Amino acid sequence: MSFFKGFKVTAEQIGHVVTVQYPEHKRPKPERFHGRHVLNRYEDGMEKCIGCELCAGVCPARCIYVRGADNPEDAPVSPGERYGFVYEINYLRCIHCDLCVEACPTEAITESKLFEFSFTNRQDAIYTKSELVVADDGNPQQLPWEDWNETSRQDTSSWMRATSPSGSAAFEGTTQWSGELGYGVRPPEPPQVVARPKPLDSEAPAADPEGGDGH
Ligand code: SF4
Ligand code: SF4
Numbered sequence: 001m002s003f004f005k006g007f008k009v010t011a012e013q014i015g016h017v018v019t020v021q022y023p024e025h026k027r028p029k030p031e032r033f034h035g036r037h038v039l040n041r042y043e044d045g046m047e048k049c050i051g052c053e054l055c056a057g058v059c060p061a062r063c064i065y066v067r068g069a070d071n072p073e074d075a076p077v078s079p080g081e082r083y084g085f086v087y088e089i090n091y092l093r094c095i096h097c098d099l100c101v102e103a104c105p106t107e108a109i110t111e112s113k114l115f116e117f118s119f120t121n122r123q124d125a126i127y128t129k130s131e132l133v134v135a136d137d138g139n140p141q142q143l144p145w146e147d148w149n150e151t152s153r154q155d156t157s158s159w160m161r162a163t164s165p166s167g168s169a170a171f172e173g174t175t176q177w178s179g180e181l182g183y184g185v186r187p188p189e190p191p192q193v194v195a196r197p198k199p200l201d202s203e204a205p206a207a208d209p210e211g212g213d214g215h
Contacts, residue, residue: 023116026149031189033158034096035115037089038140039133040108040157041181047077047133048108048178049084055100055109063093064100084108087129092122101159107177112140113155116147138182156183163188 020027029035040048051068069085077083101110119125124145135141139153157180164171173192179185 023147028151029113029155029158031158032160033113033115033155034098034111035113035155035158036091036111036117036127036140037100037109037132038112038156039084039087039129040110041134041138042079043179043181043184045136045181046079047083048106049087050078050080050106050108051082051084052105054103054105058099058103060097060099061093061095063090064088065090084129087132088126089132090126091117091119092125107159110157110159113158114140114146114148114152117143117145119145134181136181138180157186161186161188161192163192 042048051066053066053068056064056066065086065088066084067086068082071077071081071083096111098111124143127143131141131143133141134156139156142148142152161175161177163173163175175185175188177185
């Protein structure tokens with residue numbers, strides 16, 4: 001009897017297609033998909049990387065190489081003293097764990113959702129700073145060995161944006177991250193609500209010295 005029950009289950013599944021014709025058809029990627037990295041810029045075009053090497057230090061695969069340098073006074077690349085002069089990621093070794101993203105103090109490095117690339121030589125597998133830094137529209141640069149579709153240009157970031165990252169209720173509903181070139185301050189991940197930043201104490205309306213209610 002159980003023999004026929006097994007066949008019944010099989011028969012019920014006939015016609016239920018769970019695969020797609022890749023690469024002609026591509027499924028939407030999840031919000032937190034980890035693809036290849038981008039180096040982000042502020043809304044004014046300045047680079048966010050300050051060359052601190054924390055990402056390289058935390059990387060378990062040892063695939064990031066960073067060299068920082070002092071910002072030229074007449075043409076600074078990033079706000080502050082230092083910027084990422086050399087930046088390389090070896091995608092023959094990266095395991096897309098995102099620890100570099102977690103370690104970065106300036107949100108300079110995030111992972112995009114781009115993952116379809118193949119190399120025929122080692123040099124292409126090592127992404128350089130000029131390839132990783134976002135273009136003037138804030139989106140990743142398309143490299144010759146990457147397979148993009150019509151939505152790839154929006155796959156710029158899959159960084160998780162939580163309004164209470166440390167679990168403190170004081171941060172619930174307020175954005176704590178900086179704006180990005182071409183995108184501004186991105187909203188929190190759904191289903192978190194988009195809220196206006198809470199005013200600082202110094203921005204609160206001054207108390208009425210007469211003690212009146214203002215009417
Ligand atoms: S995602 Fe992980 S393995 Fe890849 S560069 Fe970042 S820290 Fe290294
Ligand atoms: S990407 Fe972030 S952690 Fe890495 S060197 Fe630049 S600022 Fe530092």
